[in-house]
Amino acid sequence: MATAIAEPTGRAVIEEAHPQSFLRKYLFSTDHKVIAAQFLFYTLFFLMIGGLLAVLMRQQIAWPTEPLTLGGILPETMVAKATDGAYMLPEFYNALVTMHGSVMVFLAIMPMLVGVWANFLIPLQLGAHDMAFPRLNMLSFWTMVPAGILTLASFFVVGGAAGAGWTLYAPLSARPDLTGVEMGQILWLIALVFVGLSSILGSVNYITTVINMRAPGMTWFRMPLTVWALFITAILGLLAMPVLSAAGIMLIFDQTIGTSFFIPSNAAGDALSGQPLLWQHLFWFFGHPEVYILILPAMGFTSEILAVGSRKPVFGYKAMVWALISIAFLGFIVWGHHMFQSGMNPALGLAFTVSTLFIAVPSAIKTFNWMGTMWRGNLQLHSAMLFAVGFVAMFAIGGLSGVFMASTPVDIYIHDTYFIVAHIHYVLFGGSLFALFGAIYFWFPKMFGRMMNETLGKIHFWLTLVLFNVVFFPMHGVGMAGMMRRIYDWTGYQHLEGIGATNQIITIAAVGLFASGFLFAFNFFWSIWKGEKAPDNPWGASTLEWSVPSPPKHGNWSEIPVVYHGPHEYSHPDVTDKDWLGQNERPDVVTPAAGSH
Amino acid sequence: MRFDYRSRVAAALLTGVLYAACGGSDGGDADAGNGESGGEAAAEVAAIDPSTVGTISGTINFSGDAPAMEAIDMSAEPDCAAGFGDEGPMMQSVVVNGGGLANVFVYLSAGVMDAPAPYGAATLDQTNCRYAPHVMGVQAGQTIEITNSDNLLHNINATPTENRGFNISQPRAGITSRQSFAVAEVMVPLRCDVHGWMEAFVGVVDHPYFGVSGDGGMFTISNVPAGTYTMTAWHEQYGTMGMEVTVTAGETTMADFDHTGLQMAGHLVGEPLVIHHGSDEVVFNRAQQ
Numbered sequence: 001m002a003t004a005i006a007e008p009t010g011r012a013v014i015e016e017a018h019p020q021s022f023l024r025k026y027l028f029s030t031d032h033k034v035i036a037a038q039f040l041f042y043t044l045f046f047l048m049i050g051g052l053l054a055v056l057m058r059q060q061i062a063w064p065t066e067p068l069t070l071g072g073i074l075p076e077t078m079v080a081k082a083t084d085g086a087y088m089l090p091e092f093y094n095a096l097v098t099m100h101g102s103v104m105v106f107l108a109i110m111p112m113l114v115g116v117w118a119n120f121l122i123p124l125q126l127g128a129h130d131m132a133f134p135r136l137n138m139l140s141f142w143t144m145v146p147a148g149i150l151t152l153a154s155f156f157v158v159g160g161a162a163g164a165g166w167t168l169y170a171p172l173s174a175r176p177d178l179t180g181v182e183m184g185q186i187l188w189l190i191a192l193v194f195v196g197l198s199s200i201l202g203s204v205n206y207i208t209t210v211i212n213m214r215a216p217g218m219t220w221f222r223m224p225l226t227v228w229a230l231f232i233t234a235i236l237g238l239l240a241m242p243v244l245s246a247a248g249i250m251l252i253f254d255q256t257i258g259t260s261f262f263i264p265s266n267a268a269g270d271a272l273s274g275q276p277l278l279w280q281h282l283f284w285f286f287g288h289p290e291v292y293i294l295i296l297p298a299m300g301f302t303s304e305i306l307a308v309g310s311r312k313p314v315f316g317y318k319a320m321v322w323a324l325i326s327i328a329f330l331g332f333i334v335w336g337h338h339m340f341q342s343g344m345n346p347a348l349g350l351a352f353t354v355s356t357l358f359i360a361v362p363s364a365i366k367t368f369n370w371m372g373t374m375w376r377g378n379l380q381l382h383s384a385m386l387f388a389v390g391f392v393a394m395f396a397i398g399g400l401s402g403v404f405m406a407s408t409p410v411d412i413y414i415h416d417t418y419f420i421v422a423h424i425h426y427v428l429f430g431g432s433l434f435a436l437f438g439a440i441y442f443w444f445p446k447m448f449g450r451m452m453n454e455t456l457g458k459i460h461f462w463l464t465l466v467l468f469n470v471v472f473f474p475m476h477g478v479g480m481a482g483m484m485r486r487i488y489d490w491t492g493y494q495h496l497e498g499i500g501a502t503n504q505i506i507t508i509a510a511v512g513l514f515a516s517g518f519l520f521a522f523n524f525f526w527s528i529w530k531g532e533k534a535p536d537n538p539w540g541a542s543t544l545e546w547s548v549p550s551p552p553k554h555g556n557w558s559e560i561p562v563v564y565h566g567p568h569e570y571s572h573p574d575v576t577d578k579d580w581l582g583q584n585e586r587p588d589v590v591t592p593a594a595g596s597h
Numbered sequence: 598m599r600f601d602y603r604s605r606v607a608a609a610l611l612t613g614v615l616y617a618a619c620g621g622s623d624g625g626d627a628d629a630g631n632g633e634s635g636g637e638a639a640a641e642v643a644a645i646d647p648s649t650v651g652t653i654s655g656t657i658n659f660s661g662d663a664p665a666m667e668a669i670d671m672s673a674e675p676d677c678a679a680g681f682g683d684e685g686p687m688m689q690s691v692v693v694n695g696g697g698l699a700n701v702f703v704y705l706s707a708g709v710m711d712a713p714a715p716y717g718a719a720t721l722d723q724t725n726c727r728y729a730p731h732v733m734g735v736q737a738g739q740t741i742e743i744t745n746s747d748n749l750l751h752n753i754n755a756t757p758t759e760n761r762g763f764n765i766s767q768p769r770a771g772i773t774s775r776q777s778f779a780v781a782e783v784m785v786p787l788r789c790d791v792h793g794w795m796e797a798f799v800g801v802v803d804h805p806y807f808g809v810s811g812d813g814g815m816f817t818i819s820n821v822p823a824g825t826y827t828m829t830a831w832h833e834q835y836g837t838m839g840m841e842v843t844v845t846a847g848e849t850t851m852a853d854f855d856h857t858g859l860q861m862a863g864h865l866v867g868e869p870l871v872i873h874h875g876s877d878e879v880v881f882n883r884a885q886q
Contacts, residue, residue: 065769080772090750090766158761177756180764267756489750489768 028142030134031554035141036120037447040440042144043112044521049152050108051514053100060088060096062500062507064489077160091180093488094163095155101166102188105294106195107148109432113297114199114237115141117439118206118230120447124545124552125224127215127561127584132208140201147194154187162188165486167287170262170279174254177267182255189252196245199237206234215544215584217563221321222583224543224567225314228321229300232328236289236296239332244286247279280342284335292331294428295395296324298435299366302388305438306370307568308541309385310377311579314568316369323362323369330359340408341415349408356406363399367392378571378579380539383457387438390465394430398423401476416486419479425472437464437520444524445538449551450531456523463516470509474502542569542580562586650820651844653806655852657701657814657830663693669794671726677747677792680725688794689731690834697814698856700732701832702784702800704807705818706839708826712804715739718775721787721797723751723767728787728797732833734807735799737781744773750791757785760801783831798833830854 020029029035059068067085068074079086119137123130131137154161161184164173168189176182210231214223223231253259254274260266263274307314314320336344336352344352370392379385401423405411414420437460444452478499483490490496490503537546544561545552561584569581669686671678678686692699715736722729724746735741745751745767752766753774760778767774778785778801789795800807806826808816823846829839835856842852 076774080767080769080774082769082771084771087768087772090752090768091764159763177754177762177764180754180762182761267762 028138030130030138032119032123032131032134032137033447033552035137036116038141039111039115039119039144040447042141042148043108043116044524046103046107046148047109047112048517048521050100050104051517053096053103055511055514056088057093057096057100058507058510060093060488061490062504064491075156077156077158090488091160091163094165094179094486095161095181095184097486098162098165099151099155099188102162102192103151104428105166105290106192107144107151109294109428109436110195110199110290111144112436113294113432114206114230114233115144115202117226117297117301117443118202118234120443121224121226121545122206122209122230123213124446124548124556125227125543125567126210126213126218127544127557127563128209128213129555129557129560131205132213133205136201137205140198140205143194143198143201147191147198150187150191150194154184154191157183157187160184167283168248168251168279169283170251170254170274170276171264173279174251174263174274175267176255186252186255189248189255192248193245193252196241196248199241200245203234203238203241206230207238210234215561215563218583219563221318222563222566224300225303225317225320225324226297226300229296229298229303229324232324233293233296236293236328236331240286240289240293243282244290247282247286251279277339277342280339281335284338285332287338288335289328289331291427292327294432296327298391298395298432299324301435301439301442302370302391303366303373304543304568305384305388305442306373306392307570308442308539309380309382309388310374311380311540311570312373312377312568313566313570314369315372315375316365317566317568319365320369323365326362327359330355330362334359337406337411340411346408353406353408357403360399360403360406367396367399382441382539383452383454383461384438384442384539386458386461387434387441390461391431391434391438394426394434394468397473398426398431401426414479416484417479418475418483418485421485422472422475422479425475429472430468434464437461440524442539443545444527445534446545446550446552448528448531449534449549450527450529451534451538452527452531453523456519460516460520460523463519464513467509467513467516471506471513474506478502540578540580542582543567544583547582547584645820647847649846650822651846652849653808653818653821653828653842653844653852654849655703655816655854657698657703657810657816657832658853658855659693659696659698659814660855661857664691666691671794674726674747674749674792676749677726686725686727686794689727692812693814695813697810697812698832698835699810699812699814700730701810701814701816701830701854702732702734702798702807703810703816703818703828703830703854704734704783704800704802705804705821705826706829708824709804709806710824711822712736712806715805718742720744721799722746723753723789723795726751726789726792726795728795730797730809732784732798732809733800734809735778735801736805737779737801737803738777741776741778741799742773743767743776744771746770751789751795752791753787754790755785755787755799757782757801760785783829784833800831828852832856 026034067082068079068088071079071086071088072081074086078089078092080089119131159176159181161181162173163179163181164185172178173185176185210227250259250261254261254263260272260274262276262279263272264276265271303314303320334352334356336348337356340349374389401419405414405420405423441452441457444450481499482495483499490499534550536548536550539546542565544563547561548556563583564585564587565581565583567583571579572581575581666687666689669688671686689700715738718740719733719735719742721733721741721743723744726747743753748770750766750768752764754764755762755776757778759780759782763776765774778799780801781803782801784798784800787797787799806818806821808818810816821844823844825841825843827839828842829837831837838854838856840852840854842850844850
């Protein structure tokens with residue numbers, strides 16, 4: 001009898017059909033998983049840069065009249081060298097404040113939330129081979145590369161890096177004579193345009209993929225909450241980023257070719273036609289949706305991880321989806337609450353106050369549903385779960401302090417103080433970054449095929465949780481005491497005389513928090529090569545990505561899966577051999593529970 | 598297609614590198630200002646043959662009624678205010694002593710054929726919350742060492758029209774920054790935004806043939822090659838005056854300017870000076886300086 005030679009099928013077909021050079025496989029790849037990994041390494045690098053800038057800044061705040069530790073190694077554009085040491089220059093401090101915020105928002109957190117996880121998870125969780133536009137996807141990463149190079153280069157040009165704050169308020173950002181920064185500001189604006197291009201390219205891809213490439217049976221309300229969050233975030237990005245990009249280009253024109261979109265008068269005092277308020281409106285029309293771009297994906301990850309870690313379905317799945325949609329919609333009509341102090345008709349201020357307070361409703365729905373998800377669950381307190389729980393707690397604090405600021409009379413008092421700094425960090429660090437750490441611990445096995453070390457992960461979590469709160473909770477207090485958010489040397493102000501010790505404690509904790517990041521980095525890189533090999537589904541999770549090998553091969557699926565169930569089927573009463581039901585498990589092969597029909 | 602994509606990526610990378618490079622090249626001015634080049638880079642000043650050069654010396658005479666200078670309110674900075682006598686700190690825009698007008702920048706504005714490279718550094722101090730000197734001259738490309746002798750924060754905001762400006766800070770005493778201006782410009786104003794009364798003027802010229810009148814109005818310009826020149830005197834309130842001067846080798850040429858005190862006008866930097874004398878009106882544009 002002749003032996004039939006099996007035709008290569010499925011994944012093998014994909015592998016053989018696409019022999020790839022090293023460059024195309026790992027550098028200029030169109031594979032969404034490789035691009036996700038590229039974004040991950042990129043954003044982790046800039047997370048470290050952003051943290052380093054923060055530590056430098058904190059040293060100045062804690063000891064404003066003392067020389068900078070190791071300041072002697074910095075160039076004269078950053079420090080002033082005196083006989084007793086090197087003192088940080090105020091203009092370098094301005095650059096630190098500006099670039100810490102800018103790097104963290106645009107080069108670390110946003111691309112880590114979206115560039116990494118939308119790329120990695122959308123095709124895998126929807127059952128698609130790849131993104132709708134793989135080459136656009138590659139371009140969206142590579143447009144981030146010049147943005148990073150320009151940002152780093154800006155620290156070393158004449159006048160140093162941008163110093164007008166991450167909000168780039170004109171005319172500070174538009175007139176070099178006001179800050180002493182010219183080329184650094186222009187470089188950062190060009191970088192921002194690249195970031196905008198990358199984000200727009202990515203958003204088009206994510207939206208198209210979610211709408212068109214869902215596997216059979218993957219109805220809208222069977223999509224994992226992570227995909228929902230990333231989908232809505234992509235819509236926000238597509239609508240908001242072009243506004244910032246256009247405004248950024250206009251600001252570049254003001255700096256370079258003599259326009260005056262935002263400049264009311266030049267250095268000689270001649271009146272021009274520019275409107276600084278126009279910049280504020282354009283920036284915050286982008287900026288507030290940006291806040292939700294930075295938190296909605298984190299909410300998605302948290303929902304997912306909490307369900308898996310609690311062994312329960314997400315409490316109120318549809319309410320969670322509608323809450324996401326509500327937050328996104330409301331996010332577009334609240335930008336004026338950043339401008340209460342800029343001069344505004346009180347009636348308009350009231351409208352922005354009310355619309356902002358409305359956001360508390362869907363936010364509360366989500367928070368209570370997360371608690372409902374955990375309630376009486378079989379909690380698995382692994383590192384990812386710890387960070388997800390930490391997210392809920394920290395986001396609640398950040399959300400509540402946000403309600404303070406939504407109220408105009410309160411905001412007038414705390415405007416531009418450290419209270420604002422505390423709030424934004426409870427949302428962006430306690431919120432977004434906690435969820436991101438959770439996401440990395442959770443999906444690392446799928447991405448790299450290895451497990452991260454749990455002990456190190458838990459130490460990292462507790463250090464982060466404790467130190468984060470020591471750093472940022474007291475900032476509410478120093479803010480209420482009147483400490484200005486961007487101040488270089490507070491010692492000249494009588495009303496700030498009592499804040500020295502608090503600031504020193506904050507700084508010491510901040511250094512510890514930064515150092516704890518290296519523990520994470522060690523665990524991350526060590527685990528890539530030396531971590532325990534990961535099974536396909538180490539967490540017992542039900543979404544589609546866990547039904548393929550770790551890591552998935554090029555093309556993900558040999559055959560597109562068929563989806564039969566919702567995304568978070570844990571402790572399902574119809575199965576007995578395990579406590580979860582995969583989305584693509586056929587109902588007729590599921591082991592029924594005793595007594596069930 | 599693969600090549601096409603690589604080209605696009607390479608183009609994107611190249612763009613970034615070029616932008617960075619642009620920033621780097623624009624940094625030339627500041628590098629010079631940091632003492633990497635400019636005056637200090639010249640190891641030795643060229644030897645001067647005394648048989649070919651002369652000296653210009655003169656006085657800025659002031660014959661009118663000198664306006665009373667306003668007192669500066671330095672109560673916000675008591676350490677600075679303590680550095681002055683009982684009468685306290687006064688503005689420095691018109692300083693007349695013994696009939697001579699101080700703080701006048703005098704320079705050869707035409708006729709200089711050749712000039713040595715800048716040598717050494719000029720110094721500008723901030724002491725008792727005032728610039729010292731109030732008016733100074735430098736050669737284009739020459740390093741200016743700006744020092745803070747006050748133990749408090751000053752910023753130095755230079756707003757030239759022809760050169761790259763700078764706005765730097767010096768948070769405490771003992772700090773020295775180095776800057777320079779690449780091209781000639783008379784005058785470049787400097788100010789401290791923290792202390793609104795602090796103002797200084799730097800005359801930037803292509804050669805070393807300039808001086809500033811001191812207390813009593815006297816000035817001297819040394820080592821001027823023999824020849825005929827146009828000499829201009831600039832004052833922050835009285836504008837510019839010019840005269841032709843011939844320098845003879847080995848001799849001192851006397852050249853006095855006479856201010857009547859009637860030439861009062863607004864601030865001169867960046868705007869034309871309009872002098873009214875009876876029914877006559879004389880306009881001095883910056884281009885004439």
